[in-house]
Amino acid sequence: MTPAMPVLVLNSPFLPNFSRPQRSPAVTKSGTLYFPLFLAQATALLEADGYDVDLLDAPAAGLDLPAVIARAERQRPVLAVIDTATPSIDADIAAAAALRRVLPGVFTVLVGPHASALPEDVLTSVPGAVCAVARREYDATVLELARVLESGPATDARLAKIEGLSFVDESGVAVHNPDRPYIEDLGALPPVAPVYKRHLDIRRYFNPNAKPPMVTLATSRGCPFRCSFCLHPQTLTGRKARYRPIEDVLDEVAWCLDNFPGLRTVFFEDDTLTADRARCKAFCAAIRRRGLRFEWTANSRADLAPDLLVAMGRAGCRQVCVGFESADPTALTSMKKGLTAGRMERFRADARAAGIKVHGCFIFGFPGDTRESIMATIDFAIKLAPDTAQFYPVMVYPGTEAYAEYAARGHITAETWRDWLTPKGLHNCVVRNETLGPRELVRLCDLARRCFYLRPSFLLKRAVASLVSPGEMARNVRAGRVFVRHLLRGSQV
Secondary structure, eight states: OOOOOEEEEEEOOOSTTOBTTSSSOBOOTTOOBOOOHHHHHHHHHHHHTTOEEEEEEHHHHTOOHHHHHHHHHHHOOSEEEEEOOTTTHHHHHHHHHHHHHHOTTOEEEEESHHHHHOHHHHHHSSTTTOOEEEOSSOHHHHHHHHHHHHHSOOOHHHHTTSTTEEEEOTTSOEEEOOOOOOOSOGGGSOOSHHHHHHHOOGGGOBOTTSOSSEEEEOSEEOOOSOOTTOHHIIIIIOSSOEEOOHHHHHHHHHHHHHHSTTOOEEEEOOSOTTSSHHHHHHHHHHHHHTTOOOEEEEEEOSOOOHHHHHHHHHTTEEEEEEEEEOSOHHHHHHTTOOOOHHHHHHHHHHHHHTTOEEEEEEEEOOTTOOHHHHHHHHHHHHHHOOSEEEEEEOOOOTTSHHHHHHHHHTOBOOSSGGGGBOTTSOBOOOBOOSSOOHHHHHHHHHHHHHHHHTOHHHHHHHHHHHHHOHHHHHHHHHHHHHHHHHHHHOOOO
């Protein structure tokens, strides 16, 4: 029997605890480390087709580039699939180059938001390092590429038939094949949870919005809303929501509960789980019908009806992550949020009544934002009193409408992609607007965090929650260990 073709699927080294898969990649103040969900899904598809896949999450495993190269030398992959992010892109390309130096025959394909947004730059910045880019939703593109490599040489003519692929041809010219249609039948994709079990240690991953240990799953891809800054719908998953069959999702949840002892939380990392409210309600009803008892967290809009929130709470939803963003109508219009401050207040009250915790996200520095409007947003955040909150300058990434808008106005202050992060890997501010520069935006974010988190009422509430629940204690200790230092010291920008 012919041995299976080896494939390396790599979340490559960069900075310790660098969370590349999240929408705003960084080393976070809370110690967050996302599961490599998209890489795991590609791994599941490749393994289902019989390939010998090594999924390696270097930041989570604490591996540097020499350790990754040594492992690749033992495996000798024919294909290496490497994830990308804007702040780490130079390191991502360097990892591809290092693999090609040691294994000249390996075919390196880069995937993820940055490569999808700027494929030609990625292909040509270091000649010979990157063989191809699989753009947008890349599962099927990578699988088709693996089949091509397994069946013969990677000639221009054969690569040119793979939808969604960009590559450099034999004359050195970048070729961009037509986009691959998004996968409509997500039920055809194999589950990712067994991939986690085979390749990853779930104890290494953490999200402060979920009690550890946790796993991340998805019930859908894509988002129909138009927020100009949101990365994944504009570079990976698309503006149309597509759904997995509910029973398939719950089969995967049941598998996780059986196979990950001590599992406390499932984080449903859909772009917006609640985009289709009727489906969300059916999802909650199915959880209860099957008698599945587990806590879960999800991304939500701040516009849900009270009855849906009640249904979610009864089905085990512990917390929702919500983009409130701003209290200022001009800023909300600029970012195409499609919500008003009044609607957000009603949502917060309804979530509280349903017993669902809320993590609120707030963004400063959109066109039209002023110091006065940002101070009003800080007051609004305190009035809303979500259970936890994060405050960031607007982060713009290639491939998004927000990036294009700021670039056109000359309001991007970064000189290199690495400037998206501080030297230690924290989020940096790389934009200005009409009245506020990067340093002022960072100072306002620091002020917002102190105003929000140093309230006596907040501190008392967290202390009581930690005493009542061991899971809350574990979550608060793990998140707070790093976060408190940044809260008291402020950012370094």
